[in-house]
Amino acid sequence: MSFRSKIVELSRHVLxxxxxxxxxxxxxxxxxxxxxxxxxxxxxVANAKVLARNTATGQTMEVQTNAAGVYSVPxxxxxxxxxxxxxxxLSPKASNVTLAGGLPQTLNLSLEAAGxxxxxxxxxxxxxxxxxxxxxxxxxxxxxSHMLRIHQRLGLITAAPLLATVITSNxxxxxxxxxxxxxxxxxxxxxxxxxxxxxxxxxIFAPKVPGTPTRGPIKLHKVLAWxxxxxxxxxxxxxxxxFEQRSNGQKVHGIASAHGVVAATTAIAYxxxxxxxxxxx
Amino acid sequence: xKTFGVTILLLGAxxxxxxxxxxxxxxxxxxxxxxxxxxxxGVSHAARGKGVCHGGQCDFLIAVPVKSFDSGDSNxxxxxxxxxxxxxxxxxxxxxxxxxxxxxxxxxxxxxEIQFGGQTAHYNQVPFQHVTQGNENKIxxxxxxxxxxxxxxxxxxxxxxxxxxxPVRVEMTWRPM
Numbered sequence: 001m002s003f004r005s006k007i008v009e010l011s012r013h014v015l016x017x018x019x020x021x022x023x024x025x026x027x028x029x030x031x032x033x034x035x036x037x038x039x040x041x042x043x044x045v046a047n048a049k050v051l052a053r054n055t056a057t058g059q060t061m062e063v064q065t066n067a068a069g070v071y072s073v074p075x076x077x078x079x080x081x082x083x084x085x086x087x088x089x090l091s092p093k094a095s096n097v098t099l100a101g102g103l104p105q106t107l108n109l110s111l112e113a114a115g116x117x118x119x120x121x122x123x124x125x126x127x128x129x130x131x132x133x134x135x136x137x138x139x140x141x142x143x144x145s146h147m148l149r150i151h152q153r154l155g156l157i158t159a160a161p162l163l164a165t166v167i168t169s170n171x172x173x174x175x176x177x178x179x180x181x182x183x184x185x186x187x188x189x190x191x192x193x194x195x196x197x198x199x200x201x202x203x204i205f206a207p208k209v210p211g212t213p214t215r216g217p218i219k220l221h222k223v224l225a226w227x228x229x230x231x232x233x234x235x236x237x238x239x240x241x242x243f244e245q246r247s248n249g250q251k252v253h254g255i256a257s258a259h260g261v262v263a264a265t266t267a268i269a270y271x272x273x274x275x276x277x278x279x280x281x
Numbered sequence: 282x283k284t285f286g287v288t289i290l291l292l293g294a295x296x297x298x299x300x301x302x303x304x305x306x307x308x309x310x311x312x313x314x315x316x317x318x319x320x321x322x323g324v325s326h327a328a329r330g331k332g333v334c335h336g337g338q339c340d341f342l343i344a345v346p347v348k349s350f351d352s353g354d355s356n357x358x359x360x361x362x363x364x365x366x367x368x369x370x371x372x373x374x375x376x377x378x379x380x381x382x383x384x385x386x387x388x389x390x391x392x393x394e395i396q397f398g399g400q401t402a403h404y405n406q407v408p409f410q411h412v413t414q415g416n417e418n419k420i421x422x423x424x425x426x427x428x429x430x431x432x433x434x435x436x437x438x439x440x441x442x443x444x445x446x447x448p449v450r451v452e453m454t455w456r457p458m
Contacts, residue, residue: 118340119331121372126329126344131372138368145363148356153440209359216354277356277438278318 029102034072036108037065037085044069045111048087055080055096077101085109144207151202158195159274165189166267173260177246186243189236196232200225217276224273231266238262301381302458303339305330306417309452310345312426314352315444323350323361332455334381343375343453347397357438364436366398373397384418387411393424402430409451417454424449 033052037045048065052073065071065087078101084094090111097107121131165188171181203225214222241256252259308328314321327349332341347367352358362368376394383389389411393404409422427445428435435442 112336117333118376119333119342121342121344121374123331124329124342124344126372130346131344133367133369133371135369137371138363138366141359141363141368145360148360212348212355212359214355216352216357218354218356221356 030075030077031099031102032072032074032104033076033081033083033097033099033107034070034104035106037069037071037087038108038110039090040110040112042110045087045090048085048090048111051084051086052076053082053084055082083107083109085111087111140207140209144209147202147206151199151206154195154199154202155274158192158199159270161188161192161195162267162270165192166263169260169263173242173246173252179247182243182246186239189239193232193236200229200232220276221273224269224276227269228266228273231262231269235259235263235266301334301339303330303332303334303341303418303455304458305343306454306456308343308345308454309450310350311450312350312447313450314447316438317441318438321352321357321443323352323358325349325351328453330453330455337381339379339381339383341375341377341379344372346371347373360436365431365433370397370399384411384413389420395424395426397426398431398433400431402426416456418456420451420453420455422451424451 037048037050039045044065044067046065046067046069048069048071049062050065050071050073051060051062053060054077056079061073061076063071063073076099078099081097081099082094083097093109093111095107095109097105099105165185168181168185168188170176171178172185238256238259241254242252242259245252245256305328307326308330309324309326310328311322311324314323325345328343328345330341330343332339334340347365348358348362348371350358350361352361374396376396377391379389379391387410389409390406391409393407395402395404404424404426407422407424409420412419426447426449428443428447429445435445437443
């Protein structure tokens with residue numbers, strides 16, 4: 001090989017290496033996406049909008065079909081595309097396609113006749129107020145339930161000292177009355193009253209839910225509270241008077257003599273109030 | 282013969298391809314809860330529903346406000362509303378898709394998607410009895426729902442929780458719009 005031939009051969013290699021090395025700087029080979037849009041009967045759909053969106057870059061290009069239902073989207077860089085087609089009176093359709101550099105791609109699509117959309121809550125006539133709740137509404141319900149749960153448990157606990165108070169009334173009144181019997185009865189009564197008013201607090205101050213009229217056994221439960229509530233105030237007051245009279249060696253007299261009747265009425269109303277929400281009438 | 286075929290196509294095709302819609306005319310939905318002391322049924326007549334048919338398929342949507350269920354005790358109903366997160370998610374919705382020709386079958390097996398308490402549960406092939414009376418289509422059946430399907434803690438009364446099963450009895454009357 002002559003020197004000149006060597007130079008020419010070397011120049012070819014240098015040129016080839018240069019071309020390979022600078023390849024990324026060349027304009028990328030683009031593709032043309034084309035196809036036909038028809039309806040389900042095979043009839044060409046003219047003026048359909050065809051939108052090609054590069055899923056990597058988000059770049060879009062829109063064209064329309066001609067009278068023969070044919071479209072062509074030129075100069076698309078290689079990559080993955082979502083092609084969506086819409087036309088008046090037909091359901092829109094989308095399809096994915098991958099374009100390789102420089103190679104043309106064909107995508108034919110058939111559109112179905114547009115039907116009514118699946119029903120929505122708006123179709124059912126629900127207003128946003130009816131169909132959308134809120135965390136605040138739920139928080140109110142949660143607080144109400146929480147307080148009433150405490151009310152319920154404390155109410156059951158209160159029944160125990162209440163029953164014990166009733167039982168020990170034998171040792172606090174009548175001929176067999178003793179000072180220790182009265183003390184025990186008064187102590188149990190005080191415990192009962194304390195628990196009772198704590199129980200009542202959690203019911204009275206539980207949040208009310210607007211627009212919910214009271215119905216069912218809970219109505220009886222509330223009516224009975226109007227009996228045992230005042231009874232729980234009167235009973236200790238009358239009991240204190242009776243206690244003092246007996247401690248002074250007197251026979252219980254005057255308004256204090258109503259202590260037993262008021263206490264019994266209160267205890268019965270309380271028991272019925274628990275039963276009213278425990279037994280299905 | 283050709284004329285006969287064209288006539289059939291002209292008369293039959295529009296009917297076959299026509300979109301139809303259904304509306305829920307009246308309904309009774311009732312859940313059943315078992316408690317050691319009580320057997321409770323909560324009933325609602327407040328459901329609303331619509332069905333849209335297209336291409337041989339019908340999409341139905343039924344929705345009912347949670348607070349519309351009446352168990353006969355307002356306190357219990359408010360408690361149920363709370364445990365089922367009805368303050369935040371006030372509606373129970375049921376979606377189903379049926380083949381349009383199911384309307385001619387005496388038993389319909391439906392795949393239900395139910396949204397309740399912010400959760401979605403699917404019940405497959407739930408059988409419903411179907412009776413057509415004139416223009417009305419009566420559907421009855423029971424959805425085998427459970428509280429755990431919707432991540433609902435069983436409510437309790439007197440510290441005793443209710444059972445997990447809350448079957449929902451469905452009685453609906455649909456008519457074409």
